[in-house]
Amino acid sequence: AQSVTQLDSHVSVSEGTPVLLRCNYSSSYSPSLFWYVQHPNKGLQLLLKYTSAATLVKGINGFEAEFKKSETSFHLTKPSAHMSDAAEYFCVHGSGNTGKLIFGQGTTLQVKP
Amino acid sequence: GAGVSQSPRYKVAKRGQDVALRCDPISGHVSLFWYQQALGQGPEFLTYFQNEAQLDKSGLPSDRFFAERPEGSVSTLKIQRTQQEDSAVYLCASSLVQGISYGYTFGSGTRLTVV
Incomplete structure (x- = not known):
């Protein structure tokens, strides 16, 4: 059965520093993977999606994720955090x-000034 | 409409009361999903419609939960005899066609609190 494991429940970074949110997946076939963001009292918003095309996926707001089959990972990164990135x-x-x-x-991503 | 609309935004129900949660998907969207998000958790799948047909209801936690989409557009999630464990945010999502590659649009959810 398919599943995903997010390795950190809470990540705290300073504004302007890189962001890394880790995710491992479990799937018996080539998966479709997504990252969504949820700001307080707002709907879920799609950041990016992987659907077996390029392994490096670029999303909105400067986020990107790399699909690594050998590691069964799909980690989300951003070079420089903004205060507005604080969300789930x-x-x-x-x-x-x-x-x-x-x-x-x-x-939960916390961004400190 | 421009997005997926859910109503009410907030609902407080006394234990044992019946509630009905409404979802207005984007016009023309074929697929409609309901998810339940407990506090501090990720959303969990409840049920799926393709047009008016309910093709998957494997996530409904008990027979107190019932969903319908009679004309293939608006959907209602009904919970009978609410219990405290039903307290959660109920999310609706729609997509233009069946299949994950097209992505979803989520509504802002209905926060149900059972007291």
């Missing part, structure tokens, strides 16, 4: 033909 981030695995999504537990 979810690594997500797409499941089957219906499009059902399997969410990780989430990582």
